[in-house]
Amino acid sequence: MDPVVLSFQDSLLRRSDVALLSGPHWLNDQVIGFAFEYFAAERFKSLSEKVCFISPEVAQFIKYASSQEELAVFLEPLSLATRQWVFLPVNDNANQTAGGSHWSLLLYQRDTSQFTHFDSQNGGNALHARRIAAKLEAFLAEKVPFVEEQSPSQQNSFDCGMYVICNAEALCESVRVEGCPLLPAQIITPTYITRKRTEWYSLIQRLAKE
Template sequence: MDPVVLSYNDSLLRRSDVALLEGPHWLNDQVIGFAFEYFAAERFKSLDETIAFISPEVTQFIKCAPCPGELAIFLEPLDMASRRLVFLSVNDNSDQAAGGSHWSLLVYHPAAAHFAHYDSQNGGNSLHARRIAGKLEPSFGAAGGSKVCFVEEQCPRQQNSYDCGMYVICNAQALCEGVEVDGSAVCLPVPSITPAYITQQRRDWCKLIDRLAKA
């Protein structure tokens, strides 16, 4: 049995999903998707008209979609081009199915036609992030027909093989906090996102899930 622990908007977390947060484990689509949903619906609700969080399964579909026309129709309701920032979690899996072994964060700035990639494993997901950026570029379009810029941004480095998903969540949170404070969302507070901080964040997310489940 794998009972449901929390049903939150479009997210469903089972006991096995929450267990990934409790131990030294790689996070799955469900946990990252829930974090993004919580950010959009509650933590950064004040930025609702400014930012968009794209779920891991939708990002994977974008990366693997074979037909540009079909992808354009799929993207239209998401209204990503009207947002100031679009957050996508990048998986290194090469097919449509869930899975993989590494996560990173891709952020698109539509007004500047700029993709910023934050990878806690020193560019390990660069190929996958660039593939997603390439799929999105025709739909977003750059001013004057110029090519969309792609930059590998400086970000905290993971010290193990399993915390990449937590770095995606924490990096996204830090960037959104920057938008709240001064409208900036490029540079991360690298010194403050330490391995100890990441470990504490695992505990904090477990507590949050428990609180929401009891609400």
């Protein structure tokens, strides 16, 4: 049995999903999807008209969509044309399902007309991020440069998903306070990442009780 621990917005977390936060484990698409749902519905609700968080499943679908028509079915309800910043978790799985072995973060910025890729493993996901960017670029009907941005580096093989969550959170906090996404790389250290695992675990337990 793998009982449901939390149902939140469109996210469903089971015991096995939540357990990934409490040890040296690679995070799956359910945990990252929940974090993005929480950012949209609670943490950064005040930015809802400017910021869009794309789920891991939809980001992976975008990467392998076979046509613009197919892509439009998923993207048109998201009103991307009205958003200033769009966050997408990128994984290196080579088929249409979420999964793989590495996560990174892709950010579309309308004000600078740029795709920015934050990868905690030195651009290991660049090919996958570029593929998503190319699909979105066609949908946006404009030429959008792709930039590899310096990202805090993971020191192990399993924390990439936490870097995606923490980088997205820090960028959004910067948008909320400063009006533009800046990554405070010196803050997002391995110790910080470990502490954030505990905080997310506690948050899920608290929401489950409510």
